[in-house]
Amino acid sequence: MNEEMQKELEKLLEKQLGGEEALSGEEAGRLNEILEGSEEARAWYVGHCGMEGMLLEEDGMMKALAEEMGAEEDGKVVAMPGVGEGRREEEEEEEMVLGWGGLIRVVAACLVIGLAAWGLLAGIGGGEGEDVRGEVAATPRVEGEEEVEVEEEEEEVLSPEEAYRLKMLAVVGTGSMDRPPTGFEAVADGEAVDFNRDIRPILSEYCFHCHGPDAADRKADLRVDTEEGIFADLGGYAAVVAGKPEESELMYRVLHEDADEVMPPPKSNKVISAREKKLLSRWIEEGAEWRDHWAFEPVERPQTPGHPSLLVNGYRIKHPIDAFTRARLKGTGLTGAPPADRATLARRVTLDLTGLPPTPEEVQAFVSDEREDAYGQLVDRLLESPRFGEHRARYWLDAARYADTHGFHFDNSRSVWPYRDWVVNAFNANMPFDQFTIEQLAGDLLPDATLEQKIATGFNRCNPTTNEGGVINEEYLSIYAKDRVETTGTVFMGLTMNCTSCHDHKFDPLTQKEYYEMEAFFRNTTQPARDGNKPDSPPNLIVPPVEDRPRWAELAKELAAYDGRMVKREKAALPEFEKWAASAKPGDFEKRVKAAELVYQLGAGEGRESINAAVPDQEPVVLAKGLVWKEEAERPEAVLRFDGEGGQKISLGRDRDELSKALAFDKGDSFSYGGWVKVPEGMKGGAAVLARMDENNSHKGWDLWVENGKKFGVHLIASWPKNSIKVLTKTDVLKPGEWMHLFATYDGSGKASGVTLYLNGERKATAAASDKLSESIRVTIPVWLGQRSRKAIFTGGEVSDVRVYGRKLSGVEVAALADSAHFETILATAPEERTKRQIDDLLEYYLETTDKPMADLRRGKGKLTAEKREIQDRSVITLVTEEKEGEEPFSHILNRGEYDQPGEKVGPGVPEVLPPMGDELPRNRLGFAQWLVSGEHPLTARVTVNRYWQELFGTGLVKSSEDFGVMGEPPSHPKLMDWLAAEFVESGWDVKHLFRTMVTSDTYKQSSVVSEEAYGIDPENRFLARGPRFRLDAETLRDQALYVSGLMVETMGGPGVRPYQPAGLWKVVAYPKSDTANFVQDEGDKLYRRTLYTFWKRTSPPPSMSILDAPERESCIVRRERTNTPLQALVMMNDPQFVEAARHLATRVLREEGLERSGRIDRMGWIVLQRGLSERERVVLEESLGIFEDVYLGDEAEARGLVEVGDSAVPEDLDVGELAAWMMLANQMLNLDEVVNKN
Amino acid sequence: MALTRKTPEHSEDQAFTDLMRAHQGRLRGYVLSMMGGDHAAADDVLQETNLVLVKKADQFEAGTSFMAWASRVAFFEVMRARRKMSRDRLVLGDGILDAVAAEVEEQGDRYEARSKALAHCLRKLGDRQRVMVLERYYHGKSVADLAAETGQRANAVSQLLFRARQALMDCVSQAVSG
DSSP states (O other): OOHHHHHHHHHHHHHHHHOSSOOOHHHHHHHHHHHHHOHHHHHHHHHHHHHHHHHHHOHHHHHHHHHHHHHHSTTSTTTSTTTTTTTHHHHHHHHHHHOSOHHHHHHHHHHHHOGGGHHHHHHHHOSOOHHHHTTOOSSHHHHHHHHHHHHHHHTTOOOHHHHHHHHHHHHHHHHTTSOOOBTTBOOOTTOOOOIIIIIHHHHHHHTHHHHSSOSTTOSTTOOOSSHHHHTOBOSSOBSOOTTOGGGBHHHHHHHOOSTTTOSSOGGGTOOOOHHHHHHHHHHHHTTOOOOOOGGGSOOOOOOOTTTTTOEETTEEOOSHHHHHHHHHHTTTTOOOOOBOOHHHHHHHHHHHHHSSOOOHHHHHHHHTOOSTTHHHHHHHHHHHSHHHHHHHHHHHHHHTTOOSBOBSTTOOBOOOHHHHHHHHHHHHTTOOHHHHHHHHHHGGGSTTOOHHHHHHGGGGGOSOBBOOTTOOHHHHHHHHHHHHHHHHHHHHHOOOGGGGSSSSOSSSSOOHHHHHHHHHHHSOBOOOSBOTTOTTOSSEEEEOOGGGHHHHHHHHHHHHHHHHHHHHHHHHTHHHHHHHHHHOOHHHHIIIIIHTTEEEETTTTTHHHHHHHHTTTSTTOOOOTTEEEEEETTEEEEEEEEOSSSOOOEEOOSSHHHHHHHTOOOTTSOEEEEEEEEOOTTOOSEEEEEEEEETTTTTEEEEEEEETTTEEEEEEEEETTTEEEEEEESSOOOOTTSEEEEEEEEOSSSSGGGEEEEETTEEEOEEEEEEEOOSOOOOOSOOEESSSSSSOOOTTOEEEEEEEESSOOOHHHHHHHHOTTHHHHHHHSOGGGOOHHHHHHHHHHHHHHTOHHHHHHHHHHHHHHHHHHHHHHHOEEEEOOOBOTTOOOOEEEEGGGOTTOEEEEEOOOOOTTSOOOOTTSOSSHHHHHHHHTSSOOTTHHHHHHHHHHHHHHSSOSSSOTTOOSTTSOOOSSHHHHHHHHHHHHHTTSOHHHHHHHHHTSHHHHBOOOOOHHHHHHOTTOTTOOSOOOEEOOHHHHHHHHHHHTTOOBOOOOSSOBOOOOOTTHHHHHSOTTOTTSSOOOOOGGGGGBOGGGBOOOTTSOOHHHHHTTOOOSSSOOSSOOOOOOHHHHHHHHHOHHHHHHHHHHHHHHHHSTTOOHHHHHHHHHHHHHSSOOOHHHHHHHHHHHHHHHHHHTTOHHHHHHHHTOSSSOOOSSSOHHHHHHHHHHHHHHHTOHHHHEEO | OOOOOOOGGGHHHHHHHHHHHHHHHHHHHHHHHHTTTOHHHHHHHHHHHHHHHHHTGGGOOTTSOHHHHHHHHHHHHHHHHHHHSOGGGOOSOGGGHHHHHHHHHHHHTTHHHHHHHHHHHHTTSOHHHHHHHIIIIISOOOHHHHHHHHTOOHHHHHHHHHHHHHHHHHHHHHHHHO
């Protein structure tokens, strides 16, 4: 063991034996390596463990030492500050009586008591206790304790039993009088303890970890998270005996002082407070009423307290929400605040409903609007604004973890923004929330799903994905499925589903199995594990521009109709076909099949001799050295052999210009080519049989390609490899040394699927090695046989009857080329003896070449196809969800959540604690979504209204808006929560109605001004005794600056834009090959769009947004942090976006006519604050302006440096110094507390 | 809870209890070594081991090596615990257990001598280390408790204890060999 290793081992052991933190997997691995590698290390390691054991167990020795030290110098132990202070004497006393370590104590006692006591041991020992369980006596505890008691009395020390009784008396005796509060909900005098509010939080905090839902970790087979468990007979006693705290084991354990008896055990580091103990006792005393967790109980619309005529503190309740909130204030020492002034209210509600402040004119209009329903009118107008949808969508996109890149590895761009626009539109159209839910989770499964409904399923595609080489597909598919379960669980149910992927939930009644049953709904999709680093990672959808969508939908129908008619025509044509088949002559085929649009044929027409003869005359038809032009018995046509070491070539002769033109195919053209080919034995690498490809120009062009003598296929290349199609036969089909007919057809679609390969007239399965062609493949260089422009020479290969057609040949035509006697053979056979294949071929030929109605149909369809392609060229792509066809959803329980440890196979299902899925619902995503919004679900509506409440008030009624489970916070206003949820569902999940209801309450309209005293009582405003006030979100701050300065460009929708950000940020985090490695800032209008449309790169989100607490969008977030940091102020003061906005605000004010200096300041105040300035404020601002003028008026360079921040043109009609000074004033005003906050 | 008092009826049990008691240090050292120094896991295993020892007390033949017998039981309990634990909680790999067990056996021979030496060595520790050792091992405080009480970071306390142990080990080996 070298020194370095020794050091490492020391570090590891120090950490491990310190016991504060377990070794990481990596560290444990190192420990093993070191121990395995060195005997010395092992000896040393064992020595340390041995020493630890000795120190821990040799109590006698330690005791002697302790005593000695005590005697030697009393108080030495406490000489170190804080160590053992004030407790030494007492504890040592106890230790002296009790002697050694806890366990042996128990063992020894049990030896005396006899085996009857083993039950107790097994009970407290945890574990499984198998060895002894069989020997449990009926009531071991009592017996054991009696023994104990006698012993303890001899020592004149209170027995635990006695101590317990005394304590119990103390607690029970005072419990009923001393009503302790819990959480922020005080238990008012005379009010009973509420199980859900007061007791469950205690049980979940201290007990559920070992006595809760997780069966694997459950200790002593006791669970106290269910009514059944907590009252269960445990053999003569029970955890809780209603009405009798003194008989309840739970109280016994909670109050016990002995480390072996007390619950929670000291090892858990959890200590129940005296207040909580009292509450438990009071609850049992009051009858121990059990209630299931509030959030899993059905929503019942509560009575509005006293509504509508209740008078509280002289305040008349007019609004249901106020009835609840005012009732809640009773006993808190708080009274409701007066209404906010109208200007403040106008700003608040405009920000809340549109994400932008009002204009001064809008505020003035509202302030002077004397109509009784002026506020209602204002709210209605705001709800109708398209900005409403933009603002709501912004929150939703956090929850949907929307971003414009894939996230992992390359973090390449992703095209799913049509989904973002769908969300905006859905909010603006006030799409009911149930429909909103169904379409996003399962729009693709709706009958006759519309384009929009499919776009909506982008929700399931917003998760981060990877294309890293070497990743294990199964692992990532599992990661994606988990993301969906967790996102759906959080957004729609407020459940922390992620806790159940590895084991049963520790606190909520959710099992690991139920997790995977839910996962089954989300694993049955066609999305591959790897995104291919492509923006359109499948499954995807072509999204035409809005104006094309009606036609696009019609086209799909019309094309389908054509297909139907063609099928019909096929049947209808049968009589005519039979008549024709009876009389058809072989000669017809020759003419039609072989000659139509035949652009080139090797040696055709001219004969073998003429080719030879033509050589001298026609450049560049050159028969170079080693090129053999021969005859072969096997082939009726001439054979060309590519012989020698290379450099042999033949370019196609005849009229060069004419041929060149005829063969100048592009990606939109359909054409076919191929011929008879003999591949040489032992061929290595690839070679071109026929090519028009410029190797000096990114291999632009096309070819017929033979690879390794095994496969063949084609390249269609604009630029290799990024912009190209490469299609090969899936399997090794070529046999060297044999004549084979290789043929390829292409339909001009620009897709690999448009290429068909035939071997000896039979269609072969293909695989696309590249399928991304968007540019021209046309080249003007000559066409070559047996090579490309320079290389890929088909050495040793032979070809014959090579043909090129200017159309896509049908399968039957290719078959006829491969077997020239194909049709002759068929026709020579008597009609009644023809095989099915022969009849089909004949029919296909007839329909394609002879049947007039079919030709008309084809022409009609061709037109539509062309139109479709045109629209497609104008369209964008979005990622969607698509169910695997013909497969039932399923999943496997993964052992500890590990993808490589699949266990039991499970079908789709919903957690048992929630209402069952109706029989009528399909067992797929659609059924799941419908179940969520059935109206019976206790969580969906509650979680949703809570999130909306949070958007307005800053904090949800349930603060933990992501967790409605047992560990989440209970609602501050449980009845209001249920009333809102019921109202939401009964209104038909009407989102705008809900917002209208909330913002028209007096609770919302209250002033947010607060007295110090009231603030002291309720700093977080959980009692809602005042209006909401909190810092605006990142996006709103940026939007506000753009809007008030007049810079904002309110174009809606479209791909993400890239406004200002510091250079180099992307580069730092990106792989060089990533398509988002280089940030290229946009120009013009795109710099001033609403922040919702900013391009969101997951590994490097817009920095100013991140600094202002925007999440990274890597996972679902339903509650943002709200921090306050110096960086935020620096962004607001210095970011070019904000500085440029200040310039425009200054310009705006300076250009107003007829205003004096103070008038302009006042105007700026109105624009930014939407109110008039006080005299004091005006003085301060004028002073500021004076200071700025001192700096800039005389220093043009300095001023210019400032005003030139930002891309927009600096106004030439204004004095630069004056503009700079006013710009600084604007910057200052934009940073006012009142501006940065919603008030 | 009570400490058992010696009574005539239980003299046989008492002898056994004494043996168990005398071997707790060794057993803990053994189990701790085998569990890769994981205290929590070692606690459980030692507890199970003691239960089995008590239960099988009548199988122990007086006069034979208690430690040999007890360490066999402990070995099985270690293996049983390892089966029940998730793999990522296991510190030591399967391949290394035998080597560790062999090492423990080898060092176990000199336990009596070492423990005698330890009593002596403990007194040679510096005050600070000795106080900490007592707090940790005699009063059973966790490193976190000690850290909180003394206002140090937990890893500083761990380090101090580690050094104390190292000093004790050095002192003990010197005493035993010399």
